[in-house]
Amino acid sequence: MPLQCDIRRATAAAVPALHDICLRTGNAGADATELVTDASLYGDIYAVPYVYLAPDFAFVAEWAAPVDGDQVVGYVVGAVDTSAFETACEQHWWPSLRSRHPLPAVGTATDRRLVEAIHRPVLTDPRVLERYPSHLHINLLPAAQGKGIGRRLIDTLFDHLREAGSIGVHLGVDPRNTRAIGFYEHLGMRRHDHDGGVLFTQRFDRR
Numbered sequence: 005m006p007l008q009c010d011i012r013r014a015t016a017a018a019v020p021a022l023h024d025i026c027l028r029t030g031n032a033g034a035d036a037t038e039l040v041t042d043a044s045l046y047g048d049i050y051a052v053p054y055v056y057l058a059p060d061f062a063f064v065a066e067w068a069a070p071v072d073g074d075q076v077v078g079y080v081v082g083a084v085d086t087s088a089f090e091t092a093c094e095q096h097w098w099p100s101l102r103s104r105h106p107l108p109a110v111g112t113a114t115d116r117r118l119v120e121a122i123h124r125p126v127l128t129d130p131r132v133l134e135r136y137p138s139h140l141h142i143n144l145l146p147a148a149q150g151k152g153i154g155r156r157l158i159d160t161l162f163d164h165l166r167e168a169g170s171i172g173v174h175l176g177v178d179p180r181n182t183r184a185i186g187f188y189e190h191l192g193m194r195r196h197d198h199d200g201g202v203l204f205t206q207r208f209d210r211r
C-alpha cells in the first residue's frame with residue numbers, strides 16, 4: 005500500500021525540517037553535510053526566509069507517519085514578486101544573519117561561499133523578472149523522489165502564484181543536478197542557459 009503524503013503550509017514548526025532537507029540536498033541534489041561546518045547556512049539562505057517573509061507560498065510534504073526517522077520529506081517555497089522579496093530580505097532577513105556570520109568568513113570553502121552570499125546577495129536579472137516575476141526553490145529527500153510528490157508541490161505553488169496574479173515563474177538549477185533538470189523538463193518548463201547556469205521558466209495563462 006503506498007504511503008500517504010500530505011501537502012500543507014510550512015509554518016515555523018517546519019523550520020528544523022527545512023534546514024535538514026536543504027542541507028541533505030544542497031550539493032547539486034546530494035548531501036552537503038560534509039561540505040560545511042555550519043549546518044544552518046543552506047536553510048537560512050534558500051528555504052527558511054520564505055516561511056516568514058512569503059508564508060503564502062511555502063509548503064511542505066510530509067508522510068502520515070515518519071519513515072526512516074523523517075516525516076517532512078520535501079518542500080517548495082517561493083515568492084510572487086521576486087524584487088519585493090529581495091527587498092524584504094535586505095530589510096528584515098540578511099541583517100541578523102550578517103551579525104551572526106561576519107566577514108571575513110571562516111570555515112570550509114562552502115561555508116565561506118555561503119556567508120559571502122549573505123553579505124553580497126545576487127539580485128535577479130531584471131530581464132528575467134519582466135516575464136517571470138515569481139520564483140521558487142524545491143527540494144525532496146531521496147526517499148520521496150520519483151513518487152509524484154515533487155509535481156504535487158509544484159502544482160500547489162503554481163496554483164497559489166496564479167491566484168495571486170503572477171504571470172510567470174523562474175528558478176535556477178545547478179548544471180550538475182541532472183536529476184532536477186530532467187524533472188523540470190518533464191514538467192514542460194522552458195530551459196535557458198543563463199549566466200553560466202541553468203534557468204527554467206514557466207509562463208502562466210490568464211484564467
